[in-house]
Amino acid sequence: xxxVAIRDVRKAFGTSVVIHGVSIDIxxxxxxxxxxxxxxxxxxxxxxxxxxxxxTAGEIRIGERVVNQVPPKERDVAMVFQNYxxxxxxxxxxxxxxxxxxxxxxxxxIDERVKQAAEIxxxxxxxxxxxxxxSGGQRQRVAMGRAIVRNPQVFLFDEPLSNLDAKLRVxxxxxxxxxxxxxxxxxxxxxxxxxxxxxxxxxxxxxxxxIVEQIGAPLELYDHPANLFVAGFIGSPAMNILKGRLLxxxxxxxxxxxxxxxxxxxxxxxGDGRPVICGVRPEHFALSSDGTEAEVQVVExxxxxxxxxxxxxxEDVIAVFRERHQFRPGDKIRLRPDxxxxxxxDEATGRRLGS
Amino acid sequence: xADIILKAPCNTASAPHRVTAWxxxxxxxxxxxxxxxxxxxxxxxxxxxxxxxLGIWLSFTDARLGRPGDFVxxxxxxxxxDDSTFWLTVFNTLLYTSVASVIKFAIGLYLALLLNxxxxxxxxxxxxxxxxxxxxTVLSAIAFWWLFDPQFSIISWSLRxxxxxxxxxxxxxxxxxARWSVIFANIWRGVPFVAITLLAxxxxxxxSLYEAAIIDGSTPWxxxxxxxxxxxxxxxxxxxxxxxxxxxxxxxxIWVMTRGGPVNATHLMATFSYQRAIMSGYLGExxxxxxxxxxxxxxxxxxxWFGLQRRKWQQGESDD
Numbered sequence: 001x002x003x004v005a006i007r008d009v010r011k012a013f014g015t016s017v018v019i020h021g022v023s024i025d026i027x028x029x030x031x032x033x034x035x036x037x038x039x040x041x042x043x044x045x046x047x048x049x050x051x052x053x054x055x056t057a058g059e060i061r062i063g064e065r066v067v068n069q070v071p072p073k074e075r076d077v078a079m080v081f082q083n084y085x086x087x088x089x090x091x092x093x094x095x096x097x098x099x100x101x102x103x104x105x106x107x108x109x110i111d112e113r114v115k116q117a118a119e120i121x122x123x124x125x126x127x128x129x130x131x132x133x134x135s136g137g138q139r140q141r142v143a144m145g146r147a148i149v150r151n152p153q154v155f156l157f158d159e160p161l162s163n164l165d166a167k168l169r170v171x172x173x174x175x176x177x178x179x180x181x182x183x184x185x186x187x188x189x190x191x192x193x194x195x196x197x198x199x200x201x202x203x204x205x206x207x208x209x210x211i212v213e214q215i216g217a218p219l220e221l222y223d224h225p226a227n228l229f230v231a232g233f234i235g236s237p238a239m240n241i242l243k244g245r246l247l248x249x250x251x252x253x254x255x256x257x258x259x260x261x262x263x264x265x266x267x268x269x270x271g272d273g274r275p276v277i278c279g280v281r282p283e284h285f286a287l288s289s290d291g292t293e294a295e296v297q298v299v300e301x302x303x304x305x306x307x308x309x310x311x312x313x314x315e316d317v318i319a320v321f322r323e324r325h326q327f328r329p330g331d332k333i334r335l336r337p338d339x340x341x342x343x344x345x346d347e348a349t350g351r352r353l354g355s
Numbered sequence: 356x357a358d359i360i361l362k363a364p365c366n367t368a369s370a371p372h373r374v375t376a377w378x379x380x381x382x383x384x385x386x387x388x389x390x391x392x393x394x395x396x397x398x399x400x401x402x403x404x405x406x407x408x409l410g411i412w413l414s415f416t417d418a419r420l421g422r423p424g425d426f427v428x429x430x431x432x433x434x435x436x437d438d439s440t441f442w443l444t445v446f447n448t449l450l451y452t453s454v455a456s457v458i459k460f461a462i463g464l465y466l467a468l469l470l471n472x473x474x475x476x477x478x479x480x481x482x483x484x485x486x487x488x489x490x491x492t493v494l495s496a497i498a499f500w501w502l503f504d505p506q507f508s509i510i511s512w513s514l515r516x517x518x519x520x521x522x523x524x525x526x527x528x529x530x531x532x533a534r535w536s537v538i539f540a541n542i543w544r545g546v547p548f549v550a551i552t553l554l555a556x557x558x559x560x561x562x563s564l565y566e567a568a569i570i571d572g573s574t575p576w577x578x579x580x581x582x583x584x585x586x587x588x589x590x591x592x593x594x595x596x597x598x599x600x601x602x603x604x605x606x607x608x609i610w611v612m613t614r615g616g617p618v619n620a621t622h623l624m625a626t627f628s629y630q631r632a633i634m635s636g637y638l639g640e641x642x643x644x645x646x647x648x649x650x651x652x653x654x655x656x657x658x659x660w661f662g663l664q665r666r667k668w669q670q671g672e673s674d675d
Binding site for chain 1: 561564586
């Protein structure tokens with residue numbers, strides 16, 4: 001196991017720069033998820049850590065060693081690929097044994113380690129099968145087994161669950177997390193799925209357009225998004241974003257026009273009249289007689305909760321209730337956000353205002 | 356079809372009669388399948404099986420050009436068995452095929468691996484590699500004929516100008532020189548087919564397999580040995596079968612460059628058969644020489660057939 005330090009790393013393919021100076025410190029044994037939309041540079045960053053891409057500038061350390069010029073095989077990392085990259089002409093056992101065989105390990109050691117990994121992953125009955133004869137979830141496990149047998153310093157996962165169906169994805173998510181809790185190997189996991197990031201990570205790194213938007217524990221990102229991008233990216237359904245300005249007076253209020261008025265817990269710096277962007281998580285709306293009127297457009301029951309899309313002024317907002325309200329399209333409801341849980345962002349920079 | 360069977364008893368409820376053979380035939384899926392297969396079958400029989408059968412039949416007759424001939428049993432074969440020229444052509448053909456195929460495979464694989472890498476001007480190089488393949492065989496044979504000409508050969512001329520040799524090389528006049536020269540021409544002509552087909556095979560190998568192998572700690576040679584080569588074997592088997600078949604039955608190159616000379620040193624079974632059957636008019640004997648090629652060709656096909664059958668990893672569940 002080892003820590004990983006990424007210092008001001010840049011990557012350019014010809015003239016197009018895809019990563020503009022990224023710095024991340026990953027502690028020994030930590031499970032860090034790199035999350036962001038397609039093209040944000042997260043996979044490129046992972047491949048640079050693995051050594052599959054050159055580093056244009058900056059420095060990557062694994063443990064105490066700068067690995068910029070170290071070839072992949074000497075970095076002691078294992079990677080699980082999105083398409084699993086299982087060798088189709090090798091059995092499950094041979095797939096897992098391949099790296100050990102290349103390293104010149106004894107047959108006894110190979111058998112022992114493969115058996116151990118197969119046990120951890122429940123692959124025992126499938127050792128003699130070829131990848132084609134396995135289901136998606138089993139292939140995924142073999143790919144992990146191939147990483148486990150090597151007992152590497154760092155595990156790298158590149159969107160490993162995106163080829164699985166929804167149910168299996170949830171199951172594998174848990175399995176990977178359990179595996180990490182058991183092995184405690186430093187893990188860097190790339191995904192575009194914020195739910196995967198939230199559920200699995202010790203810490204999340206949100207990336208966008210080749211920069212790091214925010215690094216923090218899942219709930220920290222959820223409760224205190226540093227900027228509009230993180231606010232909109234983390235959370236499902238996504239946070240409601242409304243444009244408006246602050247109004248002072250007896251009590252600080254966010255005025256979104258069209259009668260939209262949300263009371264605020266405190267007045268941030270810049271005060272009265274300042275144009276701001278207000279973010280409210282769907283579950284932080286409550287029905288209240290002094291709330292802002294909204295007209296129900298669509299009602300989506302999920303079983304555990306109800307998602308209500310409502311027109312508030314000219315904006316569509318989404319509210320989530322755990323109670324089973326019997327709303328119908330066209331109903332008028334009054335919604336009021338919890339003042340302590342309203343997020344405010346600077347209109348120009350998108351940065352969070354206040355704490 | 357099913358309702359025909361069901362209806363039959365209903366119609367005849369009052370006056371029971373047996374379902375006729377014709378009715379049963381109409382409802383038979385295999386009978387229908389036969390009709391669907393018929394056009395392809397006729398085509399194959401007319402243009403493949405019939406000529407092959409006729410050729411084998413001719414080899415058991417003493418047919419001459421312009422005379423049908425009578426059945427003579429294995430007389431032609433007995434004659435060939437004692438004919439040293441025939442055995443020389445068998446030797447020539449085996450030498451020609453084995454040397455040319457091995458070298459074509461080696462160069463073809465090398466070029467395919469090279470073209471599969473990222474390198475500048477790849478499209479142009481790929482086009483250049485294909486040139487020998489698109490030039491008509493007879494034209495390239497004539498070009499080689501000039502290259503190997505005893506007086507005007509540019510090869511001899513260049514070597515002489517470089518003071519490496521003092522006299523022209525007699526490429527096509529000396530038996531062994533002639534053999535190597537035609538083999539060289541055949542390799543030149545055959546490499547593109549091998550290279551391009553293997554390149555197509557290489558491009559089906561997912562790059563992430565190589566990346567996984569890199570991270571697993573493999574050297575470039577190990578990646579070739581354990582990833583590329585095993586994944587390529589099915590395609591190698593097919594390509595090399597075709598390559599061997601084409602080389603074994605080669606006719607044009609030899610006929611244009613040497614006509615089998617000097618002193619039959621470059622006569623292959625195909626050119627020898629043509630010479631005996633058409634030039635000399637002994638159709639039966641020529642047919643026997645052609646027929647004698649069949650066991651060799653069957654061997655080549657069987658080798659690749661069994662080579663292909665062993666690939667268990669290609670079978671199994673569909674990709675989901």
